[in-house]
Amino acid sequence: MIDWSGTAIWWQVYPLGFVGAEPSRLPAGRLEHRLPDVSWLDHLISLGCNGLLLGPxxxxxxxxxxxxxxxxxxxRLGDDHDFDRLVAAAHDRGIRVLLDGVFNHLGRAHPRVRAAVQDGPDSEAGRWLRWTERDGQPVPDNFEGHDRLVALNHDHPPVAELVTGVLDRWLQRGVDGWRLDAAYQVPAAFWAGVLPVIRERHPQAWFVGEMIHGDYAGYAAASGLDSITQYELWKAIWSSINDHNFFELSWALQRHADFVAAFQPLTFIGNHDVTRIASMITDERHLPHAVALLFFLPGVPSVYYGDGDGLPGVKEDRLGGDDAIRPAFPPTPDQLTPAVDGLPDLYRQLIAVRRRHRYLADATVDVELLEDERLVLAASGRAADESVLRLILNLSDEPLSTDSSAGDAVLAASAPGRPPGDVEPHGWCILAAE
Known part of the structure; x- marks a missing residue:
């Protein structure tokens, strides 16, 4: 395991949206210095995060x-100087930086793609791409039907050389790791060939692969990736809360435990590709329940920019359908008004609990009470002197009283003044066992 990964809490930002950039690339000769202002790094720290996960x-x-x-x-974002300044400012504050690398496909305007289309599949450029047939003619294959995203041929050795060079170049420039976009479309053997070379040069670099479905543990083992995006848990969190069906979450937690035993999953309740959690949860009273699960459950948590303020946003399957979940932000944090009162403080409180109990990153989680609308989870670490934490969630119209000791400490709760283990309707709490 990478030494620092278990203590990472990422703040993910989609830079092109964050800065309100133009929808397409700028003409030659034009440059805008718009990489996120360093004042937002202090906002990241104020939440309790210590990692900046940059989108493309x-x-x-x-x-x-x-x-x-x-x-x-x-x-549209800036130049190398802007990048170096941002990384230096982050590292000065103890913030790790993760880049988003797209190595499954290229944009159709990439010089390699243009040359391949001109010279054909048997040319040197053509061998860089995967090809298919359309109307009896060879055409470059694409990513999931998106014609502007042209699929790379990962069996062609120069592709591995390109990816190795790109990963190495930006790690040398100071970044701490990579999110590998659409990793599930890339053969695991490709990463198994590339990553050992990079790890020799950068042994503390951390790599997380985007997988939506499939054999997470098998892919992580075969590829050598450190982490996989935990979409199964994301779905189970909001779905079980909306449907008042904690049995779904309990089943997902069994799978999650198997993943945690094999690798540290990247956990989230929002990112740049999905409807925001504030819009996904149908009853606003239960939004804190989703947040509490994110920071209580093992893994490496990631907070999508704006989720800590309760911003709404619905992803739609149309051109521009991502715009609502990738909005522009004001120049400074004090100009952003939270959409849900008290939510930023809730994030700070729950992140603080996690940072004080570092074993939560790979804790063993047991289900102590399971009903449709009520759930009690117990998280324990490996060391004998680590306290057992309990997360109590109540979605029902009736109060919930658990068998908790009067000496138990209430670490966080929707109603802090209540006795330990006594949770109001639609409430929640985290307890430390006596």
Whole structure:
């Protein structure tokens, strides 16, 4: 395990949206210095986070996942100097920096793609891409039907050389690791060949692969990745809360325990690809329950920018359907008005609990009470002197009283003045056992 990964709590930002950048790349000669102002790093710290997970920052055609140059900062965001300044400011504050790398596909305007289309699949450029047939003619394959996203041929050795060079270059520039976009589309053997080379040069670099479904543990083992995005848990959290069906979450926690035993999953209740949690949870009274689960359960938590303020946003399956979940932010945090009163303080409180109990990153979680609308989870660490923490969730219209000792400490609660283990309707609490 990477020495620092178990204590990481990421604040994820989608830079092109955050700074209100133009929807497509700038004309040659134009440059905007817009990388997030360092004042937001202090906001990140104020929440209790210690990692900055940056969405795509490389030169691209439009949304950042259609890369045209992996070695250049997108001119809508800035240049190398802006990047170096941001990384230095983060590291000065003890903040790790993670970059988002798109290595499954290229933007159609990438020079390699243009040359391949011109010269054909048997050319040197053509061998960089995967090809399919359309109307009897070979055409570059694409990513999940998106014609502007052209799939790389990961069996072609120069592709591995390119990816190795890109990972190495930005790690040398100071970043601490990578989120690997659409990792599930890339053969695990490809990463198994690339990552050992990188780890020899950067032994403390951390790599998380994006997987939506599939064999998480098997892919992590075969690829050598440190972490996988835990979409199964994300779905179970909001779905079980909305449906008043904690049995779904209990089943997902069994799977989650198997993953935690094999690797440390990246956990989240929101990111740049899904409807925001404040819009996903149908009863606002239960939004804190989702937040409490995120910071109580093992894994490496990630907070999507704006979720800590309760911002709404619905993802839609249409052109521009991501805009609502990738909004522009004001220049400074004091200009942002929370959409849900008290939510920023709740995030701070729950993150503080997690940081005081570091064993939660790989804790054993047992289900002590399981009903449709009521759940009690107990998290324990490996050391004998580590206290057992209990998370009590109540979605019902009736109060919930558990068999808790009067000496138990209430670490966080929706109604802090109540006795330990006594939870009001639609309430929650975290207890430390006596």
């Amino acid at each position: 920052i490389f030169e691209s055609e439009s949304h950042g996942y259609d890369t045209v140059d992996h070695l250049a900062i997108d001119r």
